[in-house]
Amino acid sequence: MADLRIKINVDYDDFSLSIDQQISLTGITGIFGHSGSGKSTLLKVIAGLDKDAQGQLLINDTILFDSQAKTFLAPQQRNIGLVFQNSRLFPHLTVEENLRYGQKRKKNNVTNKPLDFSEIVALTQLESLLVKSVAQLSGGEQQRVALARALLAEPRLLLLDEPLSALDDQNKILMLTLLEKVQKQLNLPMLYVSHSLAEIQQLANSLLVLSSGKVSHYGDIHQVIHQLTTDNEILHQTSLSLTVKEHLPAYGLTSLVLAEQQILMALNDHLEIAKQARCIIAASDISVTLHEPRESSIVNHLQGIITGFNRCNAQILLTVNCSGQDFFVTITAWSANRLSLVLEQSIYIQFKANAVRILR
Ligand SMILES: Nc1ncnc2c1ncn2[C@@H]1O[C@H](COP(=O)(O)OP(=O)(O)OP(=O)(O)O)[C@@H](O)[C@H]1O
Numbered sequence: 109m110a111d112l113r114i115k116i117n118v119d120y121d122d123f124s125l126s127i128d129q130q131i132s133l134t135g136i137t138g139i140f141g142h143s144g145s146g147k148s149t150l151l152k153v154i155a156g157l158d159k160d161a162q163g164q165l166l167i168n169d170t171i172l173f174d175s176q177a178k179t180f181l182a183p184q185q186r187n188i189g190l191v192f193q194n195s196r197l198f199p200h201l202t203v204e205e206n207l208r209y210g211q212k213r214k215k216n217n218v219t220n221k222p223l224d225f226s227e228i229v230a231l232t233q234l235e236s237l238l239v240k241s242v243a244q245l246s247g248g249e250q251q252r253v254a255l256a257r258a259l260l261a262e263p264r265l266l267l268l269d270e271p272l273s274a275l276d277d278q279n280k281i282l283m284l285t286l287l288e289k290v291q292k293q294l295n296l297p298m299l300y301v302s303h304s305l306a307e308i309q310q311l312a313n314s315l316l317v318l319s320s321g322k323v324s325h326y327g328d329i330h331q332v333i334h335q336l337t338t339d340n341e342i343l344h345q346t347s348l349s350l351t352v353k354e355h356l357p358a359y360g361l362t363s364l365v366l367a368e369q370q371i372l373m374a375l376n377d378h379l380e381i382a383k384q385a386r387c388i389i390a391a392s393d394i395s396v397t398l399h400e401p402r403e404s405s406i407v408n409h410l411q412g413i414i415t416g417f418n419r420c421n422a423q424i425l426l427t428v429n430c431s432g433q434d435f436f437v438t439i440t441a442w443s444a445n446r447l448s449l450v451l452e453q454s455i456y457i458q459f460k461a462n463a464v465r466i467l468r
Pocket residue numbers: 120121122123141142143144145146147148149150303
């Protein structure tokens with residue numbers, strides 16, 4: 109397993125980026141932060157596009173730069189691919205010519221099996237566009253060309269900086285599906301920058317959060333989302349991956365496994381049985397009861413223990429552990445008083461099937 113070791117400082121007139129973090133290069137790592145938090149600057153340093161950074165950057169034992177030792181690998185020597193918001197394609201060339209250019213940038217010392225041109229063209233759905241000039245393509249098509257061109261250079265790491273921001277909703281979904289497929293099929297680690305947490309949640313396995321040029325959180329995506337929820341930094345929510353058990357079309361439901369309990373969601377028969385489904389449940393969509401609500405139309409009621417009790421303005425954010433999974437629930441201080449809720453108390457949480465939102 110590859111690791112990216114980042115120990116860098118970048119000083120601009122009004123902004124400093126200071127990062128000391130080791131990132132595991134597996135799957136997709138989301139890089140999230142508000143505008144101006146330093147996301148693009150970090151990607152530029154990794155790509156070798158910022159020569160003024162101080163410190164060290166390594167992938168395993170390979171030094172990408174070490175300012176003290178005056179070592180600096182040029183961008184084309186790093187074997188790192190880039191896809192930006194507005195892809196920089198050659199407008200006077202056809203799609204195929206743009207892609208062949210990507211292929212020429214391939215380094216010889218790659219360890220992965222060589223990629224087949226037509227395999228990448230098929231994967232990125234560009235077969236029918238090869239002879240077109242890129243100037244004739246839509247924004248979504250151009251982004252797919254940019255992705256294919258980056259892949260054909262056979263990078264060991266792919267950096268994506270807001271690759272969807274210029275696309276409409278339909279093209280965003282297409283591109284997200286494509287990126288997930290590409291990542292799995294080529295086993296290519298990706299760093300995916302976005303200021304949209306919703307976008308990152310659909311793709312990433314791990315999450316790095318930047319705040320004013322520093323890393324505020326890093327780790328498994330669900331754990332970091334839970335941390336951001338308890339820190340009141342995002343809309344309170346439970347983020348989880350569950351195994352799909354069965355579809356119940358007669359009832360309009362799909363069931364998911366939560367240890368010895370189950371969660372029912374609105375029927376989604378696109379989900380594959382026995383595969384993991386990633387979902388979120390807004391804390392405001394869950395309520396608590398002291399006894400199991402057997403005579404309610406609400407389909408989900410899970411037994412759990414209150415493990416967290418945080419006041420947040422006039423609301424209480426409860427953490428309730430059900431079968432080893434933390435759920436977040438917002439209730440009013442009035443309800444907390446009326447039910448005399450305390451830490452370690454055994455209660456039930458309840459939520460409708462429609463409250464379970466599937467991300468992928
Ligand atoms: N070359 C530069 N010289 C001086 N300041 C810069 C330079 N590049 C970026 N900055 C500043 O560094 C800060 C971080 O910029 P950066 O583009 O990394 O943020 P970001 O998190 O990617 O933001 P956004 O989501 O808006 O793209 C900003 O305040 C920006 O103005």
